[in-house]
Amino acid sequence: MSSGLTEEQKRRIEENRQKALARRAERQAASARGQGEVGSPASQRLGPANLQQDGWRVGLCSRPQPAPGRQGQQKDGIEKGPNPIDARPLAAGLCGAQPNNYPQGSNQVGGPRLFPPADGWSHSHLPCSGAQHQQASLQPKYYLASKNPTEASCSRFADSKRADVCCRTEYTPLPSDLMPMDAGRSTCGPCPKKYGGSSVSHLYRTVQPFAPLKEAKVQERDSCGGGSSAVHNKIGCALKGRCVRHGGDRFQVEVGYSAELIAVFKTIPSRSYDPATKMWNFSLEDYCHLMNEVKELSSVTLTPLEGMYTASQVPSSDSISTKPTLKTLLKTCSGWQKPSAIVKGKCVLISRSRFEVDIGYDAEMIGLFKQMGSRNYDMKTRKWSFLLEDYPRLMGAIQSLPSIESEPLPKPVIQTFAAQLEETTTCAADIPDADLSAVDSKIVAGLMPFQREGVNFAISREGRLLLADDMGLGKTVQAICIAAYYRKEWPLLVVTPSSVRFTWAEAFHRWLPSLSPGSTNVIVTGKDTLTSGLINIVSFDLLSKMDKQLKETFQVIIVDESHFLKNIKTARCRAAMPLLKAAKRVILLSGTPALSRPAELYTQIAAVRPSFFPQFHSFGLRYCDAKKMPWGWDYSRSSNLGELKLLLEESIMIRRLKLDVLSQLPAKQRTVVVVAPEGINAKTKAVLAAATKQMARGYKNKREEKEALLHFYNRTAEAKIHSVIEYILDLLESGREKFLVFAHHKILLDAISEELEKKRIGYIRIDGSTPSAERQSLCQNFQVSEKLSVAVLSITAANMGVTLSSADLVVFAELFWNPGVLIQAEDRVHRIGQTSSVSIHYLVAKGTADDFLWPMIQEKIKVLGAAGLSEANFSEMTEATNYFIKQDPRQKTIYDLFQKAFSDDGDDHDETLLMEAVTACQNPDLGCAGHSAKDSCSESPHKKQRIEDFFCKQ
Numbered sequence: 033m034s035s036g037l038t039e040e041q042k043r044r045i046e047e048n049r050q051k052a053l054a055r056r057a058e059r060q061a062a063s064a065r066g067q068g069e070v071g072s073p074a075s076q077r078l079g080p081a082n083l084q085q086d087g088w089r090v091g092l093c094s095r096p097q098p099a100p101g102r103q104g105q106q107k108d109g110i111e112k113g114p115n116p117i118d119a120r121p122l123a124a125g126l127c128g129a130q131p132n133n134y135p136q137g138s139n140q141v142g143g144p145r146l147f148p149p150a151d152g153w154s155h156s157h158l159p160c161s162g163a164q165h166q167q168a169s170l171q172p173k174y175y176l177a178s179k180n181p182t183e184a185s186c187s188r189f190a191d192s193k194r195a196d197v198c199c200r201t202e203y204t205p206l207p208s209d210l211m212p213m214d215a216g217r218s219t220c221g222p223c224p225k226k227y228g229g230s231s232v233s234h235l236y237r238t239v240q241p242f243a244p245l246k247e248a249k250v251q252e253r254d255s256c257g258g259g260s261s262a263v264h265n266k267i268g269c270a271l272k273g274r275c276v277r278h279g280g281d282r283f284q285v286e287v288g289y290s291a292e293l294i295a296v297f298k299t300i301p302s303r304s305y306d307p308a309t310k311m312w313n314f315s316l317e318d319y320c321h322l323m324n325e326v327k328e329l330s331s332v333t334l335t336p337l338e339g340m341y342t343a344s345q346v347p348s349s350d351s352i353s354t355k356p357t358l359k360t361l362l363k364t365c366s367g368w369q370k371p372s373a374i375v376k377g378k379c380v381l382i383s384r385s386r387f388e389v390d391i392g393y394d395a396e397m398i399g400l401f402k403q404m405g406s407r408n409y410d411m412k413t414r415k416w417s418f419l420l421e422d423y424p425r426l427m428g429a430i431q432s433l434p435s436i437e438s439e440p441l442p443k444p445v446i447q448t449f450a451a452q453l454e455e456t457t458t459c460a461a462d463i464p465d466a467d468l469s470a471v472d473s474k475i476v477a478g479l480m481p482f483q484r485e486g487v488n489f490a491i492s493r494e495g496r497l498l499l500a501d502d503m504g505l506g507k508t509v510q511a512i513c514i515a516a517y518y519r520k521e522w523p524l525l526v527v528t529p530s531s532v533r534f535t536w537a538e539a540f541h542r543w544l545p546s547l548s549p550g551s552t553n554v555i556v557t558g559k560d561t562l563t564s565g566l567i568n569i570v571s572f573d574l575l576s577k578m579d580k581q582l583k584e585t586f587q588v589i590i591v592d593e594s595h596f597l598k599n600i601k602t603a604r605c606r607a608a609m610p611l612l613k614a615a616k617r618v619i620l621l622s623g624t625p626a627l628s629r630p631a632e633l634y635t636q637i638a639a640v641r642p643s644f645f646p647q648f649h650s651f652g653l654r655y656c657d658a659k660k661m662p663w664g665w666d667y668s669r670s671s672n673l674g675e676l677k678l679l680l681e682e683s684i685m686i687r688r689l690k691l692d693v694l695s696q697l698p699a700k701q702r703t704v705v706v707v708a709p710e711g712i713n714a715k716t717k718a719v720l721a722a723a724t725k726q727m728a729r730g731y732k733n734k735r736e737e738k739e740a741l742l743h744f745y746n747r748t749a750e751a752k753i754h755s756v757i758e759y760i761l762d763l764l765e766s767g768r769e770k771f772l773v774f775a776h777h778k779i780l781l782d783a784i785s786e787e788l789e790k791k792r793i794g795y796i797r798i799d800g801s802t803p804s805a806e807r808q809s810l811c812q813n814f815q816v817s818e819k820l821s822v823a824v825l826s827i828t829a830a831n832m833g834v835t836l837s838s839a840d841l842v843v844f845a846e847l848f849w850n851p852g853v854l855i856q857a858e859d860r861v862h863r864i865g866q867t868s869s870v871s872i873h874y875l876v877a878k879g880t881a882d883d884f885l886w887p888m889i890q891e892k893i894k895v896l897g898a899a900g901l902s903e904a905n906f907s908e909m910t911e912a913t914n915y916f917i918k919q920d921p922r923q924k925t926i927y928d929l930f931q932k933a934f935s936d937d938g939d940d941h942d943e944t945l946l947m948e949a950v951t952a953c954q955n956p957d958l959g960c961a962g963h964s965a966k967d968s969c970s971e972s973p974h975k976k977q978r979i980e981d982f983f984c985k986q
């Protein structure tokens with residue numbers, strides 16, 4: 033029943049009441065002191081030794097001192113029960129529920145004793161734990177006295193100082209004239225605790241003749257531990273308090289001090305203590321939990337919240353019998369706010385078949401929940417969940433409650449899970465096997481089982497999807513296969529980071545042999561035609577510069593590393609979005625669709641399903657925990673991520689982690705990445721072209737040949753700087769957190785290190801100048817530190833003896849003529865401790881020494897493979913790179929030259945000499961003639977001589 037008073041008014045009345053009670057208690061205590069009873073200075077000064085004479089360990093919160101005239105009896109160890117009424121104020125110091133007629137002296141006799149209660153009921157009056165208390169209360173007709181009740185209840189107050197505080201500040205005895213009659217009759221003394229917070233009238237109302245505990249329990253069950261009858265029937269002598277509403281979604285407990293109760297309060301997550309009112313308050317969500325805990329305390333009872341739901345108050349089932357249609361539900365997705373609502377919350381999808389109601393407490397609403405057959409209450413999260421098929425009915429009923437407002441499931445969720453909502457299914461629909469008979473059999477046969485599933489998923493989603501497989505799982509091959517399924521709708525547009533444009537062209541030709549050689553059009557400048565090929569491959573940045581041509585629409589578009597579109601404000605995103613929305617098939621690829629926050633997913637979702645969230649704001653409110661700030665909306669946080677994941681997986685996204693499909697993956701996956709030749713500047717290009725020409729013409733002697741080759745090799749390193757750095761930065765932007773980059777030339781190692789420093793990316797570097805003592809600690813740091821992303825390593829100085837298995841990707845920025853060295857370098861990550869499949873990326877640039885080094889490496893590997901000395905799949909990549917140079921006679925000459933220089937001389941000694949010569953020639957300004965290197969570089973005379981020998985060796 034509502035009193036009509038505000039909380040503040042109630043609080044003030046309560047305060048005044050407490051003050052009055054305290055004054056009265058003081059008066060009584062003063063008169064008691066006058067008679068030499070508890071609280072008298074004399075008794076307060078008693079030390080523990082004195083107090084223990086009679087077996088009681090008492091401070092001021094312990095057993096009352098006997099009234100004059102009873103002291104002699106005490107000495108004898110024989111006590112008579114005091115007059116209940118007289119003793120009541122004296123019990124002030126007891127910690128437990130010390131009865132005023134407790135059979136004193138029982139502690140002096142070994143073993144429990146049974147005493148007949150005054151009223152014939154079994155009341156527990158022991159200053160002991162709640163469990164003992166309850167147990168005792170079930171004993172008919174007798175009191176169960178413990179051996180030493182004071183020890184049990186008050187030992188924690190042995191410290192007299194604390195006891196003093198406890199008594200003076202917390203315990204205010206209830207004057208006898210204010211005690212309810214029942215309590216007086218019950219032979220139970222007043223609870224020796226402060227009655228603050230509980231009105232006297234309240235006590236009168238709530239204290240009832242003792243009911244058997246069983247009955248009380250039944251009543252308690254009705255109201256999640258807070259049923260009024262239950263708490264009041266507990267124990268008459270318990271400290272009493274009550275729960276009152278505190279603001280919209282909290283309640284306050286108005287009660288006196290109890291250490292036990294405070295301990296319970298401290299376990300409640302939403303607790304808050306108000307020092308002004310000295311009251312604890314809690315979220316309504318914790319109400320049931322708190323009441324259940326309090327139920328277990330023997331010394332405390334709490335009156336439940338007004339309006340607390342009990343079984344007899346269940347709302348009419350009519351309100352939930354009608355089930356709104358899906359159409360109605362979709363309508364209610366907007367405009368669900370209720371101005372009158374007091375309790376607000378939201379519905380959230382928690383699995384493919386269930387949703388949760390995340391909301392504050394309301395009795396009527398809980399009544400509704402309890403009528404839902406599929407209800408489930410999670411004790412941990414304190415939330416109710418239901419089957420989706422119950423959603424329409426429950427939402428219909430909630431909408432009829434004026435004080436409850438629950439944000440519904442978002443429209444896309446309702447659309448996507450329509451089958452579950454309409455009870456047509458609860459299990460995941462099987463994705464049918466797509467008919468790929470029109471696609472090149474090479475690719476179809478080459479798909480790994482999980483890749484085939486990815487293709488099936490894409491086709492079941494009509495070619496609009498976000499393929500979010502982990503890095504290295506073959507998104508390229510899946511995307512090519514999906515696009516090939518829609519070949520009739522080509523021309524195809526592929527948008528990629530610029531560093532992998534040529535790799536894409538290679539991949540199309542590798543996997544779709546039916547393509548004619550000229551079908552791929554890699555856009556290199558803004559002046560190129562975007563639509564001149566059957567397959568057009570363009571970088572994000574060039575796409576944004578080709579706005580005039582963007583009016584041409586493509587029906588099928590692949591976007592590699594689609595998270596590059598995460599920011600709607602960027603030119604690349606603004607250019608791509610209209611194309612994507614207009615296309616019939618959109619295949620987005622990203623191993624890391626969102627790198628830091630869900631807001632980054634919005635553009636990708638909008639590209640695949642523009643109808644899901646037409647406005648970013650609604651997406652932001654639901655999944656970015658959007659908050660209005662003085663400067664505008666902040667969408668940088670996240671919310672309801674579980675629901676977002678479920679929604680995406682059901683509708684547009686497929687994502688497998690390496691761990692999920694490890695058994696289908698090879699231990700090492702090597703990829704040839706053809707890096708962009710236009711990164712090479714004009715001067716270098718000219719030098720390389722001249723060197724190639726000269727090499728094709730031939731040289732007078734071996735020395736010239738070798739000099740020319742080393743020169744070519746060194747210039748290649750210089751030429752690749754731009755593309756290598758671009759590739760590394762793309763990897764970092766794609767979310768690669770840890771990888772190794774191997775290079776040979778100092779100029780390239782330096783350029784990579786400088787760029788990483790400039791971009792403030794953590795890295796380690798190990799090259800020939802790194803002291804061996806330092807190597808180990810560098811490696812250990814790289815292994816454990818999340819801040820170290822890249823290991824920049826020299827192929828020759830760090831290909832052995834170091835473990836860097838915390839990475840699972842190795843990038844070779846340069847090639848090396850000896851495949852054994854490359855494999856050794858790969859094995860820095862592919863070793864014991866590695867739990868993942870390892871990716872190896874070889875960056876090759878056309879028009880450089882790589883044109884010859886790569887086939888040479890393949891050749892050597894093939895030979896080793898045939899002898900069972902190498903892994904076969906290295907040579908499988910030859911085909912992938914289209915390096916059939918030996919068919920061109922000029923190239924054949926150069927290739928032979930490489931073969932002779934780097935292989936024919938191939939004993940260990942020559943290998944060492946070659947490396948030294950290469951190192952000596954690393955500075956292109958030194959020139960590469962053996963003698964000039966010998967003269968200019970700072971090698972030891974002995975080493976210089978050896979380099980000279982290498983060049984002179986015929």
Ligand SMILES: Nc1ncnc2c1ncn2[C@@H]1O[C@H](COP(=O)(O)OP(=O)(O)OP(=O)(O)O)[C@@H](O)[C@H]1O
Nearest residue numbers: 478479480503504505506507508509623701702703
């Ligand atoms: N079915 C397959 N058969 C043979 N090789 C495959 C297959 N699938 C993938 N590969 C190879 O695995 C390597 C990794 O594939 P791909 O580059 O497509 O991965 P990804 O998922 O795009 O990785 P990232 O996200 O790092 O770009 C490539 O060398 C690719 O050729």
